[in-house]
Amino acid sequence: MAHKGRIDVHILPGADHFTMGQGGSQELPPDQPTSGREEPPAKLTSYQGGKSTSSAYSAVQRPQHVAFFMDLEPFPEEILLLILSFVRARDLVLRCRLVSRRWRRLVDSPSMWRIKCEREHRRELLLAAEMCPDISWQRVYLKTPFSRNLLRNPFGAEQLKYWDVTNGGDGWKVEANCSELEGAERPTCFVSSFGWCKKSQTIDLLQEGLSEHFLDVHQPSICISDWYAGRHDCGCVYRINVELLAANKNTVLKEFSLAPEPIPQWNDTRYHQVSYEFRHYGPSVRYVKFKHKGKDTKFWKGWYGARITNSSVTVKCHNLEPCT
DSSP: OOOTTEEEEEEOTTOSSBEEOSTTOOOOOTTSOOTTSOOOOOOOOOEETTEEOOTTSOTTOOOSOEEEEEEOTTSOHHHHHHHHTTBOHHHHHHTGGGTOHHHHHHHHSHHHHHHHHHHTTOHHHHHHHHHOTTOOHHHHHHHOOBSSOOSSOSSSTTTTTTOEEEOOTTOOEEEEOSSOOTTOSSSEEEEOOSSOEEEEEEEETTTTTOOHHIIIIIOOEEEEEEEEEOOTTSOEEEEEEEEEEOTTSOOEEEEEEEOOOOBOSSOOOOOEEEEEEEOSOOSOOOEEEEEEEEEESSOOSSSOSOEEEEEEEEEEOTTOOOOO
16 A cells, blocks of 8 residues: 655765655555565675675675665654755655645745755855745745846857847857956857847846845845957957846836947957946836947958857845845
8 A cells, every 4th residue: 555654765875865756655666575575684785995894795886776665754743854854856846745735834834945055055045034034935945046147148058049139240159269268167258240239138036036025125136247358350349238127127227337448459358347236226126137239340241349258147145135
C-alpha cells in the first residue's frame, strides 16, 4: 500500500541537498523488501583516507548514490521542516508540496524559505525581510530579484534576442571585443554602424519577483551600468537613457540620460563605464526601460561605431526605506 508521508531520498556524495522521488504516493518497487519479506543483511562501507574498509567493495568502487525510504509523518513539524529545508527548491514546489496538506503548509511557510536563505547566506534577502516583514519568502527566494542582472543577453551571446532594435546604417552586429573588459562574462559586444543604431529592453519588476508594496514603501536601489568603446581607427558617439515607468508603461516617473563626449579617431579602444543609482524614486514604479544607441563619426559603411557590452540593471537592498 502507499504511504502518504514517505519519501524516496537519493543522497549524492558530497551533496548538500536531497534529491526527492515521486512524493509519498509511490508504491515500493517489486524488488524492494517489504515487511512480509525477509531482508538480506545490510552491508556497511566506510572510508578512511579515501580507501574503503569494507571487504565487499574495492578501494575504487565507491557507491554512486544511496537510496532509501523514510516515513516522515511521525516527525514533529519543526523536525520535518528542517529535513525538508535540505530539499532543492524545485523539488519542494513541484513534488513535496503535493504530498499532503501538511507538507503543502510547511513548504508554503515563511520559515521554510528563511531557513534555506540563512543556510545559503542570502544576505540581501534577509536584509529585505528585516525591513519588510510581509515579504513573500518563497517568491523572492525562487525569483532572486536582488543583485542579479535583470537585463537578458547583455553581451550578444544570443545575437539580438530579447532586445527591441532599431537599425541605422548597416544595423547592429555582434563582434569580439577590441580590448579586454575585466570581469565581463563574455569577450563580445554589440557594434553600431554609420547611422544611429538603437536597442532597448523593458523589465517588469513585478514579474522579476518584487511586490508592489516592497517597491512603493521600501524603494530598493535600482542600479544601472553600461560599457562602451570605439575602434582605434574610427571615432564614435554613444548615448544612454533609462526610465522608471508606471504600470501603464507610458508615464515616466524618474529618468537618467547621458551624452558623453564622442570618442575620437585613433583612440586606445578601452571601455568606458556609465553607472547610475535610482534612489527615493517614489511609489508606483513597475517597469525599467533601458535604452542606448551608438554610431560612428566618419559615416563609414560597415561596423565602425560605438561598441557596447556588459549592460546591467540590478536591484539592491543597501538603502531601503523603512515601513512607516
